Amino acid sequence: MEVKYKLTFKGWNNSLKKNKLLGLKCRDCGKFTCPPKMTCQECGSINLEVVEMSGEGKIVTYTVSYVPGEGRYVEAPILIVMVELDEGPWIMGNLTDIDPNRASIESLIGKRVKLGPHSKVYPGDAYSTGEEAQGGEARPTFIFA
Ligand SMILES: [Zn+2]
Numbered sequence: 759m760e761v762k763y764k765l766t767f768k769g770w771n772n773s774l775k776k777n778k779l780l781g782l783k784c785r786d787c788g789k790f791t792c793p794p795k796m797t798c799q800e801c802g803s804i805n806l807e808v809v810e811m812s813g814e815g816k817i818v819t820y821t822v823s824y825v826p827g828e829g830r831y832v833e834a835p836i837l838i839v840m841v842e843l844d845e846g847p848w849i850m851g852n853l854t855d856i857d858p859n860r861a862s863i864e865s866l867i868g869k870r871v872k873l874g875p876h877s878k879v880y881p882g883d884a885y886s887t888g889e890e891a892q893g894g895e896a897r898p899t900f901i902f903a
Contacts, residue, residue: 763794763796764782764794764804764806764807764808765780765781765782765794765806765808766794767793767794769794770793770794771895771896772896774877774896774897774898775877775879775894775896777873777875777876777877778810779792779810779811779812779813779849779873779898780792780794780808780809780810780811781793781794781808781809781810781811781843781845781847782794782795782798782806782807782808782809783806783807783808783809784798784800784801784803784805784806785803785805785806785807786798786801786803786805787800787801787803789801789846790809790811790843790845790846790847791806791847792811792843792845792847792849793849799847811843811845812843812844812845812872813843813872813873813898814843814844814870814871814872814873814903815841815842815843815844815870815871816841816842816868816869816870816871817839817840817841817842817853817866817867817868817869817871818840818841818842818848818867818868819839819840819867820837820838820839820840820853820861820866820867821838822835822836822837822838822858822859822861823835823836823838835858835859836852836858837852837853837854837856837858837861838850838851838852838853839851839852839853839866839871839900841871841898841900849898850897850898851877851897851898851899851900852878852897852898852899852900853866853871853899853900853901854874854878854899854900854901855874855901855902856902869902870902870903871900871901871902871903872900872901872902872903873898873899873900873901874899874900874901875901876899877896877897877898877899878896878897878899879894879895879896879897
């Protein structure tokens with residue numbers, strides 16, 4: 759059987775630029791996969807359908823980056839959060855409505871967040887090459903819910 763990507767990274771990226779967070783719902787086990795992969799991250803099935811995710815969840819961990827990619831110096835520091843979406847998958851994004859210098863475990867871990875009004879589009883840094891990165895890479899941007 760020929761295996762195709764139901765949702766390519768490029769398609770996911772383009773939707774994210776329009777502030778739509780897409781994921782894959784498994785028709786076999788019912789679990790969600792996001793960002794997209796070729797198979798269900800839970801059971802490995804390829805019987806997947808593209809769905810729009812709620813974009814809401816809670817912060818499970820975070821890091822503050824003071825070292826941005828080349829050509830992105832103005833963006834540092836960046837608060838990067840790992841969010842457990844309500845549908846289950848964990849995705850990485852930026853949290854924009856708190857000063858990264860004031861980030862703490864107390865102020866972040868377990869807090870509810872939702873996809874912000876504008877997911878940030880990066881022009882692609884010195885390390886981003888290839889067709890996927892063309893036109894910029896969108897990163898989910900979260901705000902407190
Ligand atoms: Zn599955």
